[in-house]
Amino acid sequence: MLIPTGHGRIVAIDRDGITRSKSNGEYEIMPPKLDQGFVAPGPASEFGYMFRGSGLAEDPDAFDKLERLGAAMISDSGQMMGPSGQPAILTYFGQFIDHDITLNTDTDPASLPDFSVAPDDGKLVLNDRAHVKANIRNGRNPTLSLDSVYGDQSDREELLRDGARMRIGETDQGTPEDLPRFKAVAPDRIDDVDIFASTAFVADGRNDENLIVAQLHLAFLRFHNAVMDHLDAAEPHLDPDQKFARARDLTTLHYQWLVANVYLPGICDRQALETVWQSGAARYRAFVGSGAGQIPFEFSVAAFRFGHSMIRPEYVFNANFGPDGRLGPATLREMFAFTGGENSAFAENAKLPKVWVIDWSNFLVADDDARTARPTDTSLADGLDRLDVMIDALRVLPVRNLRRSYVLNIPTAQSVQAEVDAVPLSDKELRGFGNDLLADLGYLEDTPLWLYILLEAELRAGGKTLGPMGSTLVAEVLIGLLLQDKNSILHRGTGKAASWVPSDAGLGGSPIDSFEKFLRFAGVM
Secondary structure (H helix, E strand, O other): OOOOOOOOOOEEEEEOOEEEEEEOOEOOEOOOOOOOOOOOOOOOEEEEOOOOOOOOOOOOOHHHHHHHHHHOOEOOOOOOOOOOOOOOHHHHHHHHHHHHHOOEEEOOHHHOOOOOOOOOOOOOOOOOHHHHHHHEEEOOOOOOOOHHHHOOOOHHHHHHEEOOEEOOEOOOOOOOOEOOEHHHHOHHHOOOOOOOOOOEOOOOHHHHOOHHHHHHHHHHHHHHHHHHHHHHHHOOOOOHHHHHHHHHHHHHHHHHHHHHHHHHHHHOOHHHHHHHHHHOOHHHHHHHOOOOOOEEHHHHHHHHHHHHHHOOOEEOOEOOEOOOOOOOOEEHHHHHHOOOOOOOOOOOOOOOOHHHOOOHHHHOOOOOOOOOOOOOOOOEOOOOOOEOOOOHHHOOHHHHHHHHHHHOOOOOHHHHHOOOOOOOOOHHHHHOOOOOHHHHHOOOOOOOHHHHHHHHHHHHHOOOOOOHHHHHHHHHHHHHHHHHOOOOHHHOOOOOOOOOOHHHHOOOOOOOOOHHHHHHHHOOO
8 A cells, every 4th residue: 555644734814825734823734644655565574673782761750751861852942053064965866865764663552562652651762672672663675676676576666666767746837846646646645545636656655755865855756866867878679668667777786875974974984984884784684684674763763864954944945045035044944844745835826836856966065064964963953842743742853863862772872882883972072962961861871862962963073973983883883784685885896897977877978976966967956
């Protein structure tokens, strides 16, 4: 069954001819309902624990303590704490990767207490790790294979295609600059439960949970079609299925190359990344053994959530929304409003307003504080503490992350640190967070891994990249996934070279070896 994404309740208003979302007198963020999306995943795979160290100690006061800790991570200024030097595209490329390799699914929700709801006695449950592994499965194929774009290689994926090309949607002005929507592709499905006219008709509905990642998903669809244009001219003898397979392969290879050669160098400590490359991601390969792939909880629940700190409260989105735009900056809340779920800001028309098409040039700069990503640090943007969800315990994003780590028994930072070759944060450095808040709450010697990774980035790298330990965890997994996948760029080189490079693609012109070239080839920039 193909399942659409859902969003929180909003009411549309009009401002200078532009529809925006509003709820209860204030703009709100509308994230999708948990674990929903127009998804056609393959068989569920396993998560696992990469490190053997202990998690936080069982604590009857953990629910309230973690709330205090998370609340201290929200910026009260709404502004960046300093320049990051990171282009904003890294924030959402990371989110795209996450959606491509992980989808949490509770096989038996009743058997695993829900961290998101405060129990009647006000206590969080610290679950046994064997119990967690048995009940939380990964609904995604744990490879960098773009099944979030193409589906699960079953007959269902053909619904996403128009012949050998990927379906593309239109804006309200008829330009091919939106995701395909149910109103245009499958109007007979609109009356199905939770399917609305504006619901995105894509392989993973989570990629329409905010407008930036939606436009990035569109870029991949259009990149595939641009490869098809080349194949039509260069290899007309191929039949449609052969052309589709070739276009999918080239799109996936370029994606993997960008992950390994642009994304990771952009967000990781240089020496830590080089060490992982030299070791062949040995720790991750030992973790998965002979298996094709597996995602560690330490990665999905802690390390790879570093991107939450990079989110800006507002964006120079295009010429209409920015310092010189007539409508002011585009707010983070609006990034969630202009998506296609229930009561979206363009639900009635089911087409994205042309004025909301992204200008990717604003997301590629690394030297303009008004456009770069926020630093990777312990200060999250104002607004991430007011998520528009039905459950109060889910409204503050950092609190949600910290409580999830407790319930899933994620190893503490110190227990991970003992197995990673990185200089640990000192007692003094840890005490500097929140005016000795870690010590006050009892987390000085056993620190939540996610918070520690952000603090390490702040203190060791000035927020410009992850620190050594965070870089090691992220690089180990992503490089490890490429090493484990015998169809990846690391096993597909030509001649004597083992690795595939963009110049092997044969698409004409210069090799597509940067975000900018990828977006230009796709025709979205």
